[in-house]
Amino acid sequence: MPSADKPGALARLRAALPGLSGTERRVADWILAQPEPLLEASMLDVARACEVSDTTVLRMCRNSDFAGFTDLKLALARDLATPMQLIHDDITDEDDPPTIANKVFTRAMRSLQDTVEVIDPAVFSAAFELFDSARTVLVGGVGTSGVVGQAFYQRCRRLGIGCDAPQDSQVQNINAALLGPGDLVVAISFSGETRTIVAMAQRARTAGAAVIAVTGNRESHLAKAADVVLQSVSHETRNEPVAARLCQLSLLDALCVAYSHRHLDDALVREQRAGQAIVESSY
DSSP states (O other): OOOTTSOOHHHHHHHHGGGSOHHHHHHHHHHHHOHHHHTTOOHHHHHHHHTSOHHHHHHHHHHTTOSSHHHHHHHHHHHHSOTTTTTOTTOOTTOOHHHHHHHHHHHHHHHHHHHHHHOOHHHHHHHHHHHHHOSOEEEEOOTHHHHHHHHHHHHHHHTTOOEEOOSSHHHHHHHHHTOOTTOEEEEEOSSSOOHHHHHHHHHHHHHTOEEEEEESOTTSHHHHTOSEEEEOOOOOOSSSOHHHHHHHHHHHHHHHHHHHHHTHHHHHHHHHHHHHHHHHHTO
């Protein structure tokens, strides 16, 4: 079911066909002929099936009015979904409110468990060392990822970490360009193809800063622009992937807890001061 303001995925692919190159059209024709398998395929799977490069697959996506491969898959999932799936993937017409609550929590727990299982200890350790040694931390994200970024910013401030998380994407990019060696960017985008966040990561790397990407797409432009990738796992059809947000929050919370563990005395003092401020401001 396409959105009201944009044609569905299949319609956009068909409309783009005349302007695609020969290899790009081969990819589009493959998807149009069998759209369902794409939902479980990686970009590399599609490239191999069509005997093209993964760059060709990505170029086809962008020339067909998609932000990237993940955007195509999400749009296609919405095309093929029932109206009920657009609300939540697991619920049915017969479910009562308690059953719905159970299914929402079950899906969230499944996403968290899947995310835990893909954490590479060496990669997480590398991300933590970058975080622990950073002179300053710049956090970037828009939309629901921006909400995650603001929560992470608050945790960093309570830990005494020099951190900035401007909500304006242009300011995010300006600040990234002004970073240098020893600084860190934490770039958050579930699709990994949010243009302003990718640009922010690329500018930070050019300036000499390190980049941690928090994304659900290891093949994305954001992942390729990062020093370290922390992957969140969530399979949601709806436009607002809430389970993905929970996984992103948990990954970043794990960094903060690890930081507190290493700097325990200072962290406890700061938590006490923050707690006292909360108590006094509630009178």
